Amino acid sequence: MAPHDDDDDHCPAEEPHPHRSRDLGFYIVLFCAVIPLWSVPPLSWAFVLYSLHTGAIWTYAWRGTTLFTMALVEVFFSVYHYNVSRFVSGPSPIGAGNLVELQAAFKRVLQAGLASLPEEGFDEETLNVDRPGSPNESIDKLEPHDARAVDFRNSLRTWFGKVPWSHIHRKEMHAWLYWSIFNAHLPALHLIPAPHTKVLSEALEMIERRSGKPIPEGSNPAAAPLLLTLDPVNVAWRPFGWYAFVGAGNTLMRHWFTSHWGWGMQHGAKDGLEYLLRVPRGWDARTGPAPVVFLHGLGLGLLQYFPIISHLLRELSDAPLLIPLQPHISQQVFHPHFLAPKGRKETAETLRALLVELGWASDEGKVDEEDVEVEVESPGSKGKGITMLSHSNGSYAHAWMLKAHPNLVARSCFVDPVTFCSWEGDVCYNFLYQRCTTGLQLVMRYFVGTEIGVANLLQRHFDWSSNSLWYEEIPHARNPARAKFFLGGNDAILAADRVKKYLTSHGVRKGLWYDPAGTHGSALAGGSAGFQELMRWLKEPGQ
Structure with missing residues (x-):
């Protein structure tokens, strides 16, 4: 244990994470929803084995035979589910990535919060600086009690289960750094290749300068890091009946929309990307409203997003609407691409090609992905450019498009964006690691977080550097007509207050809708003030 510093008693980074008791809602969800669904596979096994062992199956009337058949289907499906779970629990297929790009991203993480930016932001009308807080800050050694160092320590400890900062030792920090840079477990120090050792040492040195404190030697297993793509995949079984319900619901919704x-x-497909498309009769790319592309988040797919999609179709009746379908995050277990989510470059290129095919964009003005800070004044569309609307996990694909083809996106709208400040670990911790204490947390954990497709995406295909979007990568971020951000203060997944601080400190003010009482998804709920503001923004012409 590190030597105790009396001043640490007053440091937020040293405060123990509070242990909260489980509320009534947790137990209501547990006993009324989770346990009944979770129990279907083992009860089915018990009934089938009993029927076969006792020979009772030969005495069943049609009701008993029907029940036995349903139970037998659950038995076979549970075997299939078990094998798929073992498959996704294997090594992450995404590899280590580009070392130079990862080093640049890691340096950018350490630069975040270094600039002297006012928390309430700049005056959008009078600010002459195009990119306030651009990544040009040098990572100098901070004093231990510097507010920037304290905030950094308090944020980074999330990756270590929110233990007090002084509990984190070098071995655990090395393990976390090695994962974040090389997507691999930390080998014995004498087995680490010399180039990796150099990168690791430089990263640790920057961490110590940025945090204002040296990392103690030795190890403390109680402060083990969260290694998202290396830790065991957390999958909770669920019955065939659940997947049948979700699949039938999505099929019905798709047929209804088409x-x-x-x-x-x-209903179409482009290079493996399925989509729903509506182009109003008589719409003209040069004179009509800008097309809208909606990227949905984790959950139940069309079954979950039916209300907002219906509103978009109704409220934006004169504008084209494109909805990419994402079966890997929609619990479409029998879809051929269920366990093969598209990555950053493949998704961005497929979407670009689809926009070109639809006549909404041209190949002219194509931007190199490595030159992400270039802003193209004229959108790469034959008309006015597209409006990209994303919710939650959909903000990752939104970020990929802005990184690769910012000239194609004329306007951006982020609702509950998990792409901002994702390097701080709150989304990862809240959604997958923290102990559930409320009914809402349990619903998110069992019905979404531990579903096999979602677990496969987040715990084996997650690329933090690709998924992190920085302010300077958003074209026209301070123009409220071109960029809009919706956050809810009671969001149980992302740290909305920190995302708000990040955006406002860089000059985003009028383009930010922050509802202190809002929850994750409340801005998409029809009738809410956030929803009304969202519809108003989508209808107004971009400037």
């Missing part, structure tokens, strides 16, 4: 008595959308 039917003549529904909305008459088209």
